[in-house]
Amino acid sequence: MQTQTVKIVVTGPFNAGKTEFIRSVSEIDVVSTEKRISATAEKIKESTTVAMDFGRITVDNDLVLFLFGTPGQKRFDFMWEILSEGMLGFIVMVDSTRPETFREARSILETFKAYAPTPYLVTANKQDLYDAWDTEDMRLALRLDPSVKILPCEATKKSSVKRVLLELLYGILKEMDDNEARQNNQEDEIS
Amino acid sequence: MALKGNLKDFSFIQLLNLVNLANKSGALYVERPGESARVLFHNGKLEYFESSNEKPELLRSLKDQKLITAYQHTLLKERLEGFSDREAGIYLVNAGYATLDQVTTALEEDYAKKFRALFDWNEGLFRFEAGELLPENKIPVHLNLENLIVEGARELQEIEELKAEIPSLDMAIKFTDRPGTDIRNICFSPTEWQVISYVNPRNTIQQIATATKLDEIEIRRVVFTLLQAGLVEIIRPGGVPLAIPGKNLPVRNPEENRSLVKRLIDRIRSI
Known part of the structure; x- marks a missing residue:
């Protein structure tokens, strides 16, 4: 039997912690396309993802979950649409200590929502740091609807990353149930 | 949790919107070279405003709102020397110079006018200190932020x-x-x-x-x-x-x- 693959995309602004997030749960060393940063303005870390990060979780013999991390820098955004194709859901990762990236995070979120109507959630990363904004303040700053989940996260901790992935999967399951219920209602109305 | 940053990344209007929607209480400090301001909020409403350029003064606000004449202002200033705003307010109401509503409205108008100047700040550090209370000697107002936000957004050039x-x-x-x-x-x-x-x-x-x-x-x-x-x-x-x-x-x-x-x-x- 052919192995099925599904993918979840992890996106967000530059230096939000996407690579670390995938690294924390991937069973393989993350296939990373990191390059040393040349632009002085962006030199808050030594290297950045330029094409994608790629992590893998084998579920069983015939199902594999891929985690794709998008490049955070805007000039690589041509990769986003390619990576989003066929995704099961997506996670928007935001650095809680850098309000200057919130506007960009919102713009990325809107872009991915437009790519595909799949479930998503927002993670407020680096919540362990002193400067971290409160998640509810971030919700308002990002203009998230109350129905959108925003979860505190520490991308370097496996337990925290697991919680985020599980919440997304619960959301996907719920959406399936809602869709089915809607479909049943429509069928009832027709008959 | 911290609520701080720079106005160049997170505009003043966005900040007000956040305070308003989250019904926040506390003090917002904004500063840029040579200038700073402190705004107190209670449940998302503006309660008090002061800047490094000008401290609020009840008698001046009443004069600006034409509730007292320039002559009365001079006389009262002398008489109420050393009084806090709250004490001065009680005196003015009891002496029949203004009603409590007029005092509050005058302060609201004054705060709103000066507060609007912050909308033009495109850069400057801000921090919000949750839970900071209005000093007891000050008169609180309860100014809704909605119209200020819409107005500020309108003025954003x-x-x-x-x-x-x-x-x-x-x-x-x-x-x-x-x-x-x-x-x-x-x-x-x-x-x-x-x-x-x-x-x-x-x-x-x-x-x-x-x-x-x-x-x-x-x-x-x-x-x-x-x-x-x-x-x-x-x-x-x-x-x-x-x-x-x-x-x-x-x-x-x-x-x-x-x-x-x-x-x-x-x-x-x-x-």
């Missing part, structure tokens, strides 16, 4: 900022299901009403601009105001997200899809 907020005029706008503000408290201009009348998922922002004869900057400004007021959201024209053809799940029927997701859940749990 920065085209770059507007372009960042609304990058493309090919998008449409629709009314939000849950507006973030109480619309009964908002006053719109005739132009804003004109734009509101065209809000429809089928109309792009560019089409609305053409219909209302607004230029690129004006339409952005109006849409930005409506966005800040929490009345509309930006969507793809037609109201339907543009989905890339392709399958989000590799299997066919709902039961199989559900089973696949449950397997993923079990696996993640076991990591």
